[in-house]
Amino acid sequence: MKAILICAALAAASLTGCAGLNADVHTANPSAVLKGERTYTIARMPSQDSSADHPQFETMLRDELAKNGFTDSAARSAHYLLSIAYDTRPAAIGVGSKDCAPGVCERSPEPPFALFGGRAYQHALTLRFFEQSSGQEVYKVSAASSDRDPDPLHAMPLLVKSALAKFPFDAPPDWRVKLRADQAGGGPAVVSVKPLQP
Template sequence: MVAQIGVGVSDCASGDCGPLTDAPVSLFGARVYRHTLTLRFFERASGREVYKVSAASTDHDADPLSALPALIRSALVQFPFDPPADWRVRLRTNEKRGVPDVVSVTPLQK
């Protein structure tokens, strides 16, 4: 199984935490779920936000806990991300270890 997860540092205030390109096709009426994770890091002394990364994935599993390992792995795969701000992280599930392996990390074309 290969999952594609969009990772960006864009503001999620509008409710859109990354592009939905390459979303899986809904076969036989199966629902498609979007899972998102945003990590924000703050400077302790001033409380100023110094880093923010968001990860999003789509799949047919409503359980957010099943998406969490892939979201965390993709959000931190190249911490901290350098420009450009948006990346496509491709993961493959490692059945033996039960954790996702990184297949590729490429800049996202806008």
């Protein structure tokens, strides 16, 4: 019984990231070369125009992009259009296997109880850069993390910092970004950026 409880505690810790802050980053086009001047404008969806949280997301993102030499400029003169998508949802626990036929090994249903008093949430951020002149997508990066806080604003500094920890990320497409909380109350700081092993 003791061994089962220890295993359950370890599983819960890995879900919540108790060992430290981290996020998994995926790029759809690693080693992309962003040519031209580093100016952008944000292309908003109608739901983002009416969202109370979205301006805070954009402020965090603008600050981090400025550290990478990007300037927010007027829509017509910007070299890139930047699309932002983010999402927070309850995380499901599942078991995967490489030998399963498609449709056979699906995610198992959520457990009827919450381990150690809290439900886990999955937070995700995707940034897509399009050349304004051609409309072609030139770079796409996604960051995801899990914790027990359903508030997307709480996760956003970690996701923004992770998605832009390397800019652009080169091959391979999958990375793990480890961060630490700033004790002075600022945003998280990147500790390491390592490729995920296949």
